[in-house]
Amino acid sequence: MRRILLILDCAPVRDAVARLLTTVGYEVATAPNGAEGLRLWHEAGADLVLTEILLPDMNGIEVILELRTFAPRLPIVAIPGRDTHHALELLGEAHLLGTVSLLMKPFSDQLLAEVTKALKPDPPAEPAQTA
Numbered sequence: 316m317r318r319i320l321l322i323l324d325c326a327p328v329r330d331a332v333a334r335l336l337t338t339v340g341y342e343v344a345t346a347p348n349g350a351e352g353l354r355l356w357h358e359a360g361a362d363l364v365l366t367e368i369l370l371p372d373m374n375g376i377e378v379i380l381e382l383r384t385f386a387p388r389l390p391i392v393a394i395p396g397r398d399t400h401h402a403l404e405l406l407g408e409a410h411l412l413g414t415v416s417l418l419m420k421p422f423s424d425q426l427l428a429e430v431t432k433a434l435k436p437d438p439p440a441e442p443a444q445t446a
Contacts, residue, residue, distance in 0.1 A: 317434055318342045320361035322352035322378065323394070324371050332365075332426065339427065349373040353381055360386075363433050367394045390433040 319341050323329040326347065333343045344359065346352035349370045356364065364382060368375035375393060382389055 316340065316342045317362045318344065318360065319430065320344050320346065320352060320356055320364045322346045322349060322364065322366040322370065322375075324348060324367060335426065336430065341430070347371075349375070349378040352378060356382065357385075361389070363390045363392070363430065365392045365394060365430075369395070392429055392433055 317340075319336055321329060321333055321336070321343055323332065323345070324347050329345050329347065333345050336343045344355050344361065346355055349366070350372050352364070352366065355361075364378075366375045366378050370378070379391055379393070382391060
């Protein structure tokens with residue numbers, strides 16, 4: 316079963332997203348802030364991380380930087396959150412750090428599509444050309 320780490324500060328949204336992802340067959344770990352999310356990731360890992368960019372204790376860029384340090388190919392989906400203007404400023408940085416996609420709130424229609432896209436296996440490596 317694929318494991319998703321969901322880092323969102325709003326408990327009702329976090330719980331609703333976790334229920335939806337669990338219903339369609341994913342194992343879901345949740346965290347209300349970046350520090351807890353990183354602790355959970357270091358303890359058990361994840362196949363995908365959905366993280367809000369604006370978190371109460373640290374911003375999502377800091378979360379993404381730490382995840383990239385330990386797992387450079389980990390799929391990460393960034394969610395701007397409440398203060399969209401400030402979050403959008405940070406999203407350029409998130410893109411440079413290799414986020415898979417951006418998920419804007421409300422994201423009810425996009426959520427499962429983005430998760431499926433992010434968890435697609437990498438295409439097979441092409442054989443090296445020999446001269």
